Amino acid sequence: MSGTSSNSDIIRIYEDKQLAEEYIKYRPGYPPFILKTILQYMEETNAENLNTFDTMIDVDCGSGQATHMFAEHFRSVLGIDISESQIEIAYNSLDLVSCATAAHWLNLPTFERECNRVLKTNGCVAIYTYLLLNIKSSDDNHGNLQSKFFEIVTKFVNDCEGHEKSKLKGYQEIFNEINNTSKKWVSCPDMDKAYNLPSFKKFMATLGEYSTYMISNPSVDPLEQFGDSIKKLVCKDELMDNDVDFKITFGYQMILFRK
Template sequence: MAGLFDKQAKEYLKYRPTYPASWFSELASLTANHQLAWDVGAGNGQASVSIAEHYDRVIATDISKQQLELARKHPKVTYVLTPPVMTDEELTSIVGEGGSVDLVTVATAVHWFDLETFYSQVKRVLRKPGGVIAVWSYVSSSISSAVDEMYRDFIESALPYANLKRPYTLEGYRTLPFPFEPVLESGKGGEGNPVETEMEKDVTLDEYLGLFKSSAAVTTAREKGVELLNESVLRRFRDAWGDENKTYTCKYRLHALAGRCPY
């Protein structure tokens, strides 16, 4: 999977929306200590630097060298290139002994993971009591009825090239296995019950299409000789958008799970 994200590393950095600062404040309020956070699948460090506002140290790991080379620098964040699946010994050398991590985060990436292995390692490294794991992703942007209809058509055409074991993101993480006790308000954030919030980003048409250009599905399709964003599709997007110079507020739905190790 690393190769897919290597190829669109610059597009990820340029076009992906920013997660709300309030979300990181909420996560920080859930952990008893704020010494160490482990951001997994950190990519260009978008979440890592926000987490660093609340924790003394952040270890940000990813399997993509190109993504990490573009990551935002921060004095509290250490970026580490890792293999797709780490042994317990490799993980210990990076984040320390078991029970040393206050917060584990995965921003728009856990659906790519070997969940059984990852969750087992999370349970080992989280501080007990008081450690928290949080995973989240965003889906289904909303701009206008015409553009949203094109968005749905594009997603349908891209699904065969998405390389997903199952479409957890499109399902809003409702079906994502998550063997942790929920910690968010009103018992939300547990398996089958993600909390939902909204992100907004003002975008031009080029910026909106850039989000799609950064997707793994577009890269995979192109390697197979299929251009998902061909001229016909782009023309339909332009027609739906109207004035190409117009900026719209794009709304994304963010779905999140957060929990502690069961006792």
């Protein structure tokens, strides 16, 4: 087994064009509740700007999945990808700093310090992510599969030497590490997304640690065992992969705080 990949190795993986395209195609989006809750939080201290705010930055925006939903609510939206060089932001210039499913890559004390530097007074920070909660078989005859599903996903993440703050654990630990006293934890509604087995394997392949692991271990693909385990779990191991369909339940978490 290879040594654990460094964050910098994994970050460079996200520059790959094919991975970026698969990220957009197979990862879930962010439900309207996320945007609605962020805007309501901002409006609590910015009553004069209920419809449009000035400037925001989306940190580690990747393919821009989350960035686009803010466009009509801000006069200027800047997305910075995790693989880009640091962009200098003026002091006290931003209404919002957003970070979607990337806070586990950040040095949190540095991130907090930078947010305090660039945000206007009462400017807001929104950190949010999603978790893999459950799998639902299309024929709905196999009971609650959550516990076994979690075991299968955990094994895959561990086999790929996945990040300790992966989508399995969520951001409660990150919330605890944030020092800002205005911090607020928001539990969001779950969302189901339909997959067949090949498309769900493509989703799991967008895990940066998986791509890095395969570079070091090209002869051992943990996705193969993962796929076989999912087929057995939903009792469709006799079917062709394309005919194995199910829904994945994603849970969303959000952290809000302000300057």
